[in-house]
Amino acid sequence: MSGQAERFDDAARREFARHGRTVVRPGTLLRHPVYTRVLHWSVAIFFVLSLLTGFAIYSPWLYRWLAPLFGGGPMTRFLHPWFGLAFDLAFFFQFVNWFAPMAWTAADRRWLRRVKAYATNEEKVEAEDVGFFNGGQKLYFWAIVVSGLLFLVTGLPLWFDDAAPRWLVALSYVVHDIAALIMLAGFIVHVYEGTAAQPGTFSSMTDGTVTDEWAWTHHPAWYREATGRDPREDYEQAK
Ligand code: HEM
Numbered sequence: 591m592s593g594q595a596e597r598f599d600d601a602a603r604r605e606f607a608r609h610g611r612t613v614v615r616p617g618t619l620l621r622h623p624v625y626t627r628v629l630h631w632s633v634a635i636f637f638v639l640s641l642l643t644g645f646a647i648y649s650p651w652l653y654r655w656l657a658p659l660f661g662g663g664p665m666t667r668f669l670h671p672w673f674g675l676a677f678d679l680a681f682f683f684q685f686v687n688w689f690a691p692m693a694w695t696a697a698d699r700r701w702l703r704r705v706k707a708y709a710t711n712e713e714k715v716e717a718e719d720v721g722f723f724n725g726g727q728k729l730y731f732w733a734i735v736v737s738g739l740l741f742l743v744t745g746l747p748l749w750f751d752d753a754a755p756r757w758l759v760a761l762s763y764v765v766h767d768i769a770a771l772i773m774l775a776g777f778i779v780h781v782y783e784g785t786a787a788q789p790g791t792f793s794s795m796t797d798g799t800v801t802d803e804w805a806w807t808h809h810p811a812w813y814r815e816a817t818g819r820d821p822r823e824d825y826e827q828a829k
Contacts, residue, residue: 599687612798619805619816621794629684630795636677637777643670644770671749678738685735691722692731697811701725714807715825721811726783730776740769803828 603625610624622630646656646666653663660666697719705726707713716724723731744762747754754762784791790804802824805813810821 602683614799618799618801619813620798621800621805622798624798626684626687627795627798629680629687632680633677633684636673636680637773639673640670640677641770641774641777643673646670648767648770671745674741674745678742681734681738688731692728694725694728694732695721697721698725698728702729715821716808716810718810718821720809721815722809724809730780733772733776737769737773740765744769 603623606625606628607623610628612620612624614620642656643660643666645652646660647653647663647670657663657666660669697717700717701708701720702725704713704717708716708724708726744766747758747762748766751759784795788808790801791808794800802813802817805816806821806825813819813821813824
């Protein structure tokens with residue numbers, strides 16, 4: 591990240607913190623500041639709007655009940671690229687915000703080798719080297735980066751199809767739709783992991799905090815860094 595981006599980010603974080611509030615109670619840790627939460631929910635809102643309007647113009651079966659929600663067919667077709675642009679813009683700021691903690695490390699490679707045990711909840715606590723984000727969260731983030739770029743590059747020829755060659759428009763349809771289906775699958779897994787699968791995670795994106803117990807269970811290395819305490823010792827003591 592360039593020095594300029596850090597300065598821009600710091601100023602934005604301070605400004606958002608002045609307007610919103612995060613109360614960190616005893617036994618909890620600050621996970622996501624106001625700035626991150628506002629960006630996350632802006633990305634989520636524009637993603638869902640893009641998805642709904644996109645599916646409405648994708649298939650006649652969905653068109654029948656989705657298009658009226660957005661004021662009919664032509665309006666839905668008009669709105670979709672604007673929702674998509676807003677999604678990309680909001681995610682660009684989140685990209686700058688999260689670029690550093692999303693860097694891929696050796697710990698993430700090890701996490702990936704244990705992914706089956708993670709998915710089946712075999713282990714009660716995560717391995718000690720799991721930091722602020724785990725390998726799965728980072729993969730989701732980088733999949734959005736690639737898809738966000740693909741949406742933009744293929745969305746422009748579809749938007750201005752009169753000005754683009756036919757082969758480019760045809761290719762753009764295929765790539766745009768594949769990216770959307772991958773994002774839809776990722777979104778379903780993400781919502782499940784952020785709510786029902788890992789209780790206590792959702793509050794990190796609402797009030798911005800998580801319990802100590804959540805932190806030593808899911809992100810032990812981050813817990814050690816944030817508190818200076820031993821995650822395994824605290825886990826054993828709490829047991
Ligand atoms: C609408 C339902 C959604 C819910 C309930 C939800 C929930 C959450 C929660 C609780 C976190 C924090 C996880 C943590 O701190 O460990 C998170 C992070 C994140 N969210 Fe969402 N989110 C939603 C939609 C979206 C959408 C639509 C996107 C982008 C297309 C998105 C992208 C991300 C990313 C990249 C992260 C960081 C990595 C990760 O935790 O997977 N989220 N989300």
